[in-house]
Amino acid sequence: MQITRYSAPEFDPYGDNRPVDDPDASGWIAPTATGPLDARLRLPGSKSLTNRELVLAALADGPSTLRAPLHSRDTSLMVEALRALGVGVEEVGDDRGFGRDLLVTPAELFGGSTIDCGLAGTVMRFLPPVAALALGPVAFDGDEAARRRPMRTTIDALRQLGVDVNDDGRGALPFSLYGTGSVRGGEVAIDASASSQFVSGLLLAAPRFELGLTLRHTGERLPSMPHIEMTIAALAARGVGVETPEPGVWIVPAAPIRALDVDIEPDLSNAAPFLVAALVAGGTVRIEGWPEATTQVGAELERLLPLFGARVERDGDDLIVDGGRGVIGGDAPRAVDLDLSIGGELTPALAALAAFADGPSRITGVEHLRGHETDRLAALAAEITALGGEVSELDDGLAITPRPLHGGAWRAYEDHRMAHAGAIVGLAVPEVAIDDIATTSKTLPQFPELWTQGLLRRGLAASADAV
Numbered sequence: 290m291q292i293t294r295y296s297a298p299e300f301d302p303y304g305d306n307r308p309v310d311d312p313d314a315s316g317w318i319a320p321t322a323t324g325p326l327d328a329r330l331r332l333p334g335s336k337s338l339t340n341r342e343l344v345l346a347a348l349a350d351g352p353s354t355l356r357a358p359l360h361s362r363d364t365s366l367m368v369e370a371l372r373a374l375g376v377g378v379e380e381v382g383d384d385r386g387f388g389r390d391l392l393v394t395p396a397e398l399f400g401g402s403t404i405d406c407g408l409a410g411t412v413m414r415f416l417p418p419v420a421a422l423a424l425g426p427v428a429f430d431g432d433e434a435a436r437r438r439p440m441r442t443t444i445d446a447l448r449q450l451g452v453d454v455n456d457d458g459r460g461a462l463p464f465s466l467y468g469t470g471s472v473r474g475g476e477v478a479i480d481a482s483a484s485s486q487f488v489s490g491l492l493l494a495a496p497r498f499e500l501g502l503t504l505r506h507t508g509e510r511l512p513s514m515p516h517i518e519m520t521i522a523a524l525a526a527r528g529v530g531v532e533t534p535e536p537g538v539w540i541v542p543a544a545p546i547r548a549l550d551v552d553i554e555p556d557l558s559n560a561a562p563f564l565v566a567a568l569v570a571g572g573t574v575r576i577e578g579w580p581e582a583t584t585q586v587g588a589e590l591e592r593l594l595p596l597f598g599a600r601v602e603r604d605g606d607d608l609i610v611d612g613g614r615g616v617i618g619g620d621a622p623r624a625v626d627l628d629l630s631i632g633g634e635l636t637p638a639l640a641a642l643a644a645f646a647d648g649p650s651r652i653t654g655v656e657h658l659r660g661h662e663t664d665r666l667a668a669l670a671a672e673i674t675a676l677g678g679e680v681s682e683l684d685d686g687l688a689i690t691p692r693p694l695h696g697g698a699w700r701a702y703e704d705h706r707m708a709h710a711g712a713i714v715g716l717a718v719p720e721v722a723i724d725d726i727a728t729t730s731k732t733l734p735q736f737p738e739l740w741t742q743g744l745l746r747r748g749l750a751a752s753a754d755a756v
């Protein structure tokens with residue numbers, strides 16, 4: 290294949306894509322790849338690490354700097370919410386590519402504000418236990434879609450902690466609580482089967498409770514364990530040792546949270562669509578700055594992508610995924626049977642890949658995805674099926690039977706990872722029109738630019754040749 294380079298125009302979210310012919314179709318036409326990739330990318334910081342470190346820095350015993358944090362909708366919501374509670378958050382230093390560092394200065398927390406959670410699970414589940422430490426009322430609300438996300442466990446836990454919560458009984462946003470400036474703490478039992486974030490939110494604030502916290506999970510399953518491990522590791526780095534005497538029980542001592550300057554790793558879950566692209570377009574995708582050791586569940590991609598037939602290797606700090614000839618070169622990925630309970634957020638990208646596999650695949654263990662940004666199981670089934678695929682919803686996942694796909698509208702449902710999944714499908718299927726690519730700003734505002742200019746620069750033959 291002839292590799293054509295072209296000079297990138299001023300950033301434009303439509304990249305090199307011409308408008309759709311169908312006047313009824315609208316949106317971002319996902320670029321098709323016409324040859325193997327040879328991409329090397331650096332990605333912005335992890336949402337999960339940035340929002341944990343913002344919360345811990347806000348509760349710490351002195352100022353902390355977050356180096357290379359993520360700047361996206363979810364992290365801006367967290368910053369604004371902490372500021373509304375009285376915490377100082379300032380941008381400092383130089384912009385080294387994806388925004389400046391953040392200096393967080395703790396302060397006595399005060400109420401009187403309404404916190405906009407947007408659609409961020411980390412904001413709606415991490416901040417209520419923090420707000421309970423403030424003096425005065427704090428109200429929580431978010432996007433319309435956020436009002437459908439499960440919150441009952443947080444509300445129940447606050448009540449067990451003695452916090453006065455005012456809600457409408459639906460177990461969802463909006464609600465308000467009345468902080469008295471302190472939380473007694475002690476024993477709390479919760480069912481966190483709908484989200485690990487219920488556990489993380491309580492653990493993050495617990496060192497500031499007078500008695501600390503003994504938290505017991507009573508449900509039958511607990512998704513996203515690596516995210517809980519990430520919370521425990523972040524606390525440990527700031528001098529708080531969480532004990533886990535048995536699975537599903539966490540003991541957090543009342544202890545100072547130490548101020549700490551931290552480097553935020555690149556977001557490895559956001560690497561998923563880019564790495565998966567190698568198996569669809571063929572060729573290699575290299576992500577820079579892949580950590581040697583990490584608590585991010587995206588690191589599982591190193592194990593998961595070979596199950597689809599990829600060759601994965603490390604070269605220094607880079608992770609390289611070689612997709613061979615890829616779908617467009619005639620190599621279907623291998624069908625898989627995956628339990629993704631530890632990393633449900635990887636499902637949209639891997640389901641999109643499975644739609645091109647050499648046989649039927651199943652992804653299970655992800656019932657809780659029904660309470661994510663949208664019901665991701667329903668959304669993936671609907672959108673892949675609408676393009677000619679055959680996907681059925683299981684109680685706890687998806688059954689995906691590859692069929693020839695055609696172009697058409699792809700709804701993102703305000704879900705960044707649904708938009709990523711549409712872009713993956715569009716690599717091999719012309720005229721996939723994603724209705725809301727801007728929704729990727731939730732965790733990766735640079736997605737359209739990185740996809741068209743970073744990933745596909747060498748694989749975008751048709752439009753690039755013309756330049």
Ligand SMILES: O=C(O)C1=C[C@@H](OP(=O)(O)O)[C@@H](O)[C@H](O)C1
Pocket residue numbers: 336337338410411483484485486489512513516633634657
């Ligand atoms: O704690 C976190 O940072 C997250 C935990 C997970 O939530 P669930 O356990 O609700 O899936 C994950 O899916 C989400 O993207 C981020």
Ligand SMILES: C=C(OP(=O)(O)O)C(=O)O
Pocket residue numbers: 408409410411634661662706732
């Ligand atoms: C589930 C996700 O987000 P949130 O943090 O809003 O739960 C996600 O990013 O896949």
